[in-house]
Amino acid sequence: MSGPTAPETGAKAPLAPPADAVAPVRHPDAPAPGEPIGSHYENCFGCGGNQPHGLHLSARADEGVAVTAEFTVRPEHQGAPGLAHGGLLASALDETFGALSWLFRAITVTGRLETDYLLPVPVGTVLHLSARCEAVHGRKYYSVAEGRLDGPDGPVALRARALFIEVKVDHFTANGREEEINAAMSDPDTVKATRAFEVNP
Numbered sequence: 276m277s278g279p280t281a282p283e284t285g286a287k288a289p290l291a292p293p294a295d296a297v298a299p300v301r302h303p304d305a306p307a308p309g310e311p312i313g314s315h316y317e318n319c320f321g322c323g324g325n326q327p328h329g330l331h332l333s334a335r336a337d338e339g340v341a342v343t344a345e346f347t348v349r350p351e352h353q354g355a356p357g358l359a360h361g362g363l364l365a366s367a368l369d370e371t372f373g374a375l376s377w378l379f380r381a382i383t384v385t386g387r388l389e390t391d392y393l394l395p396v397p398v399g400t401v402l403h404l405s406a407r408c409e410a411v412h413g414r415k416y417y418s419v420a421e422g423r424l425d426g427p428d429g430p431v432a433l434r435a436r437a438l439f440i441e442v443k444v445d446h447f448t449a450n451g452r453e454e455e456i457n458a459a460m461s462d463p464d465t466v467k468a469t470r471a472f473e474v475n476p
């Protein structure tokens with residue numbers, strides 16, 4: 276019988292960093308604490324301005340290897356009546372974790388993401404997210420995040436852990452659909468953002 280298979284157990288199972296992981300290093304060219312990080316791609320569902328139904332999440336650098344972010348839950352983000360869809364909230368966490376790339380200046384993609392949903396999140400909520408990288412092991416970046424209602428000190432609605440894996444630019448150029456890759460590579464802003472990562476390994 277075919278069907279979904281569970282994630283591998285053993286080495287891939289834990290989201291806790293291995294004992295010989297090291298502390299992440301804030302890159303000297305990382306945005307200053309409080310500085311906006313900006314969208315990495317205008318068509319990104321998480322942060323792009325070109326997606327009418329996207330999250331339009333905006334992130335800022337924080338102290339250390341950490342970011343804060345906000346997004347407003349809109350009617351098109353519903354799962355149950357008047358409440359945010361759980362997968363969409365995971366997307367907001369994923370995007371917030373992704374913004375950490377600008378702090379350590381390595382291109383990283385989600386390998387694993389685990390979310391605890393503690394409170395329902397009503398439409399109209401401004402969700403205040405924060406993420407912090409805790410440890411690095413080779414290409415693996417281990418991070419934690421949370422999402423709060425009503426303000427940065429409001430009730431915790433979401434908690435998450437993630438493992439992001441460092442990749443090179445060809446992860447995108449080799450795998451993305453050609454028309455979007457060609458369009459992105461002819462956009463000077465995208466090229467500039469990509470070069471910043473390549474020049475500062």
Ligand SMILES: CCCCCCCCCC(=O)SCCNC(=O)CCNC(=O)[C@H](O)C(C)(C)COP(=O)(O)OP(=O)(O)OC[C@H]1O[C@@H](n2cnc3c(N)ncnc32)[C@H](O)[C@@H]1OP(=O)(O)O
Pocket residue numbers: 286287288315369370373374376382383384385386387413414415438440442
């Ligand atoms: C310009 C910046 C752009 C930022 C965009 C941010 C957007 C928000 C973030 C996203 O949503 S990214 C999109 C969602 N993620 C993906 O599409 C990733 C799909 N997966 C892959 O492409 C590959 O599986 C991956 C690049 C993650 C890894 O493949 P590789 O062949 O490069 O590496 P490998 O499989 O050898 O794994 C490297 C290490 O990570 C570990 N690993 C990989 N996947 C894992 C997993 N799922 N769980 C636990 N560990 C994992 C793996 O065990 C190994 O550990 P060791 O170095 O200790 O041996």
